[in-house]
Amino acid sequence: MQKIVPNIWCNGNAEEVGEFYASVFPTAHAEVESHYPHEGLLDFQQPLAGQPLTVGLTIAGTRLVLINAGDEFSPNPSVSFMLNFDPLLFDADEPAARARLDEVWEALSEQGSVMMPLQEYPFSKRYGWVQDRHGVSWQLMLTDPAGDPRPFLLPALMFCGTAQNMATQAVDHYLDVFREAGTDTELGMRVTYPAPQGPATTDSVMFSDFRLGDQWFTAMDSGVEQDFSFTCGMSLEVNCADQAEIDLLWGRLSAVPEAEQCGWLADFAGLSWQIVPARMAEIMQTPGAFERMMPMKKLVIAELEGASAG
Template sequence: MQDQRIFPNIWCNGNAEEAGEFYAAAIPRTVSVVEARYPSEGLLDFQRDMAGKALTVAVTIGDTLVRLINAGPEFRPNPSISFILNFDPLDFGGDVAAARASLDVTWAALSAGGEVLMPLGEYPFSAHYGWVQDRYGVSWQLMLTKPEGDPRPFVVPSLLFSGAAQNRAAEAIDRYVALLGPDAAAGHRFPYGAATGPATPEAIMFGEFRVGDQWISAMDSGVEMDAPFTNGVSLQVNCADQAEIDRLWDALSAVPEAEQCGWLVDPFGVSWQIVPANMGELMQRPNAYEHMMGMKKLVIADF
């Protein structure tokens, strides 16, 4: 298993269990488990219909945990944060045809009832690639990778900077690497080199950074679009103690009105959840759910 410090969370409209089962069937090496359920008491009025239902569903794809949050219709994922699935022939015993066939099966499952954003086909960067938004609004980039390339995890979250965040991918990479500790580092970075739609020559066509052995990619849009970052997909950091919570919260939070229950929005519009690493233990305390709902930044002593 990779040393994962950043956990993508996907907002679901009351159908997290269903979505988790769908991903477990559609994506190879994927398991879905209900992680926590809503309490039967202490819910706010708008949450009472969720009593006893799944609160979070843990979907493990390869070595990466993606969490589904079961909530209401307030938010929906969009292509601003997608998930690259790297089908590496080395994971299929060096058999390129087997890797390609597995990609095709996954593509068929994810595209059923969804929307194709880039057709499955050959591109300069991959012999077999496609980008699809599935029936739940989650975006996936399926890629047949080159065995001779640098190894990457099966799943790589990908940030797309457009609209108000256009041409800020490099700035974001540098900021995240500086904040996320000594085991964070930038990876490859390829600028457009020439003006491409809204992208300047210096804008990032593809960039990446890592935290430990976990990789995240970032790119500036090369076409006019406005897919703002939202709570539809957020990034969660599990913190060792209150000092780490305070440090990341102070450095990242840029929209005071967005602060709620450990959620914040950073200067680029990306939503983060800054939570204690022992959140599961804290939520077992009496009235913990009510205490959490009353907080903005999470304070461990107040659970």
């Protein structure tokens, strides 16, 4: 099971969003995985009774989850997805990898907005950053196969707005926390700005990547003033082996008491996490589990299972 699963908040259209990405990426697959119950919902959830709750999306072996909800939150570019078009990953030459990149770019940019044009940059022969029609941001890069291997899709964190220049502190914290929880971690590359750029200083991170377990992530401090930062629109769901792991991660990551609800928390930089048991899908199929969960902050497995026991 994938340890950390990026979650994307959708405004009642998770099935449509999943179908869109399944059409963009040739190997992608999307399917409804759970539904809202008909009882135990809060008032604002009543219109969703019986409707899909989550849609599972797999892109090149990486699992994402689309949350079907209301208009309370939406994705923004503080969390995007880096797509590495490495010829070695595609068992192809550079022109073929470039052609695949261009096809995906065309599909994602249709009815979307370009944040950085698709062109050559000092760090890549072909790179572009686009926010698609559903508000999700993607960074497409033609990768040098001579570099260290990385997966096709990496969640990318941009520390900006209220989290500006927190990349180093945050990444070091994540590495320490997950290492304490028994997960193997690694800091890969970390490059700072050679000169001040916008709100970024020479201590700010221009690019870095890091590994939590088997998964790679990227992080950077924005070199442009931004009026947004992390929200529940994009969150990281952590599948925990047991209550002890839930307790440890919750205690080390949660820094905003008012953000604690139903296993959700926000860390000191504002990044949203969902700390859940790995058996969450099984537990939530039992009668009364959803209703029992709603008033919880940190999830307690015994109490969730107690709901199914009567």
